[in-house]
Amino acid sequence: MDVGRIAVRALIAYAYLLFTTRASGKRAVSQATPVDLIVSLILGDVIDDFLWAEVSAAKFGVAVASIVLCEVVVKLAVHRWPRLLPVVQGSPVLVLRDGTEDGDALRGEQMNEGDLAHLLRQNGIPRERWSDVHLAFVETDHHLSVIRTPEAEPARKEDAWRVSSPS
């Protein structure tokens, strides 16, 4: 197959995907939900078919536009009706409360205690300091959000004032 034509098709596909995905809204890769990942995989497969001329530009354009339009419509619907958010993106799951892990919640997220320990270490909390955690949630993007107990929170400017001022 003519390499020049492959290059031109790649350029067309790139420009079209760049425009349509930018129009669908910005989201960092690290914040991607499972649905974002699936959309990316579908678009990756569609561009492959166009690059090797297995489908026409019209079919490629319609396929990409349909997928991206679906995503935009869902995002707009979630923005308009926030109650749809748990249905579309899922909800944060509480996996640790006051230093004690919730086995059922971990199972529901297909995680074990080792996975939780790993995520907590990434937040600077070793196993022996789990009691410093008031609440820990697995977010919909599978990051761990940690809320420490007030005693374990780092000291702030106001705390220094409280210590030094007579009461």
Place this chain on the structure above:
Amino acid sequence: MARLLAIVTALAVLLGAAALAVHALEDRELMVPPPDAVAEAFVREVVTGRYARAREYLAEPLPDQELRTLRQSLGEDPTEVEAEVVARNDRQALANVRVSGGQGSAAVAFALEFEEEWKIVR
């Protein structure tokens, strides 16, 4: 709403550019699959038994029985399908498809005509 409009506009521009390229500039292989890609894709669908999808590459639909006969003539479990254009002009093309597998190789020639896109006529 602006986002929806932007995506629809991008699609309209792409469809317009494709239509312009095909109808005004007589593009036959940039915005549409070239004849060898069509012949190759048709044979791939036939040898995998996906006759409904194979029919999409034909100008006139063939019954399953004829496609099954073609599949048998191409051999079982081919490992490689490769097509090349033998002759072509703006409206007609002749493509040769070679199918190779454990039992040897077979070749089949297809005549294609352009009507909006390349279609196999025989």
